[in-house]
Amino acid sequence: MSKRTSCVDRNTNETQISIEVNLDGTGQSDLQTGVPFLDHMIDQIARHGLIDITINATGDLHIDDHHTVEDIGITLGQAISKAVGDKRGIRRYGHAYVPLDEALSRVVIDFSGRPSLIYPVSYPRARIGGFDVDLLSEFFHGFCNHALVTLHIDNIRGENAHHIAETIFKAFGRALRMALEVDPRVGDSIPSTKGSL
Secondary structure (H helix, E strand, O other): OOOOEEEEEEEOOOEEEEEEEEOOOOOOEEEEOOOHHHHHHHHHHHHHHOOEEEEEEEEOOOOOOHHHHHHHHHHHHHHHHHHHOOOOOEOOEEEEEEEEOOEEEEEEEEOOOOOEEEOOOOOOOOEEOOEEOHHHHHHHHHHHHHHOOEEEEEEEEOOOHHHHHHHHHHHHHHHHHHHHOEOOOOOOOOOOOOOOO
16 A cells, blocks of 8 residues: 655645645644644644644734634645545545543544535633634634545533533544545445545
8 A cells, every 4th residue: 555645735825834644644743833722633633543744834823813723724634635545445434422521522524525514513612722712613614625525523512612622623533543544345446336536
């Protein structure tokens, strides 16, 4: 099997982002986004997805975190899409439930080739530290639109906003890991009756 790695750069007037991923890594991360809470969440994706992720980003954080968070979601989606290629041999679907104390979240993903995000998540407060929780949906929208995945994210219960967010990102990492795993029973085929994804 060829290496499933990629490097993607995104440069706009608002952000300059470089992302490297290794889908068959060990969960290592080197994250310099300028947004500490986002670093903490992406580290969960790496560790629980066993995906090595390196991100170097600078953005217009003097305005707010919006452009940086959204554009990192876009670029990470592009990087994972590039690394997985035509999706031959992968499981395609992944799901995970993750608890953290009182919080429980479920994430289900399909590398369908069709971008769609279902995200009926509400938080008990608007900010986690200095981080605006509305930006989490922007991250996942950007990811879905550029990784071309269908993604359902449900917070089943939770009272602590940090716990809710962390269960979502941990479950997202584990669902990614399942969906991107090479299935030896599939061989070199594409997991779709259409013959392409």
